[in-house]
Each structure stands twice: as C-alpha cells, then as structure tokens.
Amino acid sequence: MLSVNVQPHAELEGIYWARLEDGSRHLATLNLDPGRSVYGERLVRIRKKEYRVWDPYRSKLAAAVLKGTSEVSISPGIRVLYLGSASGTTVSHVSDIVGENGAVFCVEFASRAMRELIINLCGGRRNIYPILDDARFPERYGQIVRGADSIYCDIAQPDQARILADNADLYLKGDSRLMLSIKSRSIDVTLPPSEVFEKEIRTLGLRSFQIKSVVRLEPFDRDHVMVSMIYKGK
Numbered sequence: 001m002l003s004v005n006v007q008p009h010a011e012l013e014g015i016y017w018a019r020l021e022d023g024s025r026h027l028a029t030l031n032l033d034p035g036r037s038v039y040g041e042r043l044v045r046i047r048k049k050e051y052r053v054w055d056p057y058r059s060k061l062a063a064a065v066l067k068g069t070s071e072v073s074i075s076p077g078i079r080v081l082y083l084g085s086a087s088g089t090t091v092s093h094v095s096d097i098v099g100e101n102g103a104v105f106c107v108e109f110a111s112r113a114m115r116e117l118i119i120n121l122c123g124g125r126r127n128i129y130p131i132l133d134d135a136r137f138p139e140r141y142g143q144i145v146r147g148a149d150s151i152y153c154d155i156a157q158p159d160q161a162r163i164l165a166d167n168a169d170l171y172l173k174g175d176s177r178l179m180l181s182i183k184s185r186s187i188d189v190t191l192p193p194s195e196v197f198e199k200e201i202r203t204l205g206l207r208s209f210q211i212k213s214v215v216r217l218e219p220f221d222r223d224h225v226m227v228s229m230i231y232k233g234k
C-alpha cells in the first residue's frame, strides 16, 4: 500500500493534489472546518493539516480544473460573488480556497437549498455570507456585497449571460476575472450544444467580457462548458 500524500497544484494557489493509498490522484482543498465533511467527501490528514478530496462529478469547478483550465478566478484572500450556490457543494471548496481572509457571497433563490447551505457550512466557516435572493435583481443585495473581486456563476438559466453582466456591472472593477458554467440544455434543447455555446459566448463578448478559455466538462458533466473571462468594465 502506498502512503497518502498531498502536494500544492503547480499553477493554482489554494488547490492541491492528494495521492491516496491505492495510487489514485485527486484534487483537494485545505479544510477550513477541520473534522467536517460537507457532502461525504473523503478527508485526508497530513502533518496536522486536513484536506478535503474534491469530486469533479459533484463540482463543475473541479471538473474544469481537471479538464485543464489554468484560468481559475478563485484564489486565496479574494471576495467571490457566487451566483447559484445551491446547497453549497462547490461553495465549500471555494470557501476553503479563499480562506479566512476571503469571502464568499452566496446568492441562491431556492429556500430549501439555502437552508441546507446554512446548516452545512455556516456553523464552522466564517467567510460565507448566505443571500436568499434572485440573481436577476443584483441591486437587492448591495447592502451585503458592496464589492467583489470575482464572480462564479452557475445558475443554469437561459438569460444567464445577461444576469452575469448585470451583476458584474454592479459589483466588479474593470479587469476582474470571472467564471461561468453554461449548460446547453438550459438554454436551448433544440440546438446542438456547440451552437448554443457559440451563441452564448458571442453574447458575452458583446457585454464587456473578454473570453480567456472555454473548456467542455465531459466526462464529468454532459453538455456543459466552463468559460473563464475578464470583465472589461461598463
């Protein structure tokens, strides 16, 4: 049996590689709430630190990293506006990455998902700010958010490019980096996914975003891409 070890990712600060006893290699993040597993993920303890194995089948951000994107806009110490937080699976890893000096503003309009997020995450993580609201109306959470360094958007809505742009106009400074997950079936089930992605990416280009990379998330998620962009300002 091999020994378990953890190494920092060579390019992405706050992200790690964990090698397990069977030789398999997995993404991981440093657990900000030691002793607690959020969605059944494995915890790995090494030299008094605890890491959480990050499942790419449960988190599109992990899938994007494994599919080779080097354009990850989440890093230690930043404030992230997270649109579509659901019950907090990916949020928990974003919270690990930004760490105690960062913040994750979580916008979610489904009250049940938000309740789970609060139960799962808010007890042991002080960098999470739950916002039960609709991302289509970004001005409504200005009292809590005030400003952000990056946006991560995973709302699976047909008009998500516009929603993202409206949030960016209100909360980001020019040259901020952001990420958007696009699910072709949420936008148009009649068109082939590649056409849907092209159309969405053209729309983003018209709304002050400079596209840095687009990665397809198969085999972890079907008909999804992760787009990394720079916001060029209003």
Ligand SMILES: C[S@@+](CC[C@H](N)C(=O)[O-])C[C@H]1O[C@@H](n2cnc3c(N)ncnc32)[C@H](O)[C@@H]1O
Binding pocket: 058, 059, 060, 083, 084, 085, 086, 087, 088, 089, 090, 091, 107, 108, 109, 110, 113, 133, 134, 135, 136, 154, 155, 156, 157
């Ligand atoms: C695909 S799930 C997000 C999964 C989550 N990002 C993760 O990786 O753990 C999409 C979520 O976006 C939420 N959502 C969709 N439209 C929204 C809107 N306009 N405002 C806020 N939340 C929204 C849905 O309720 C759902 O929980």
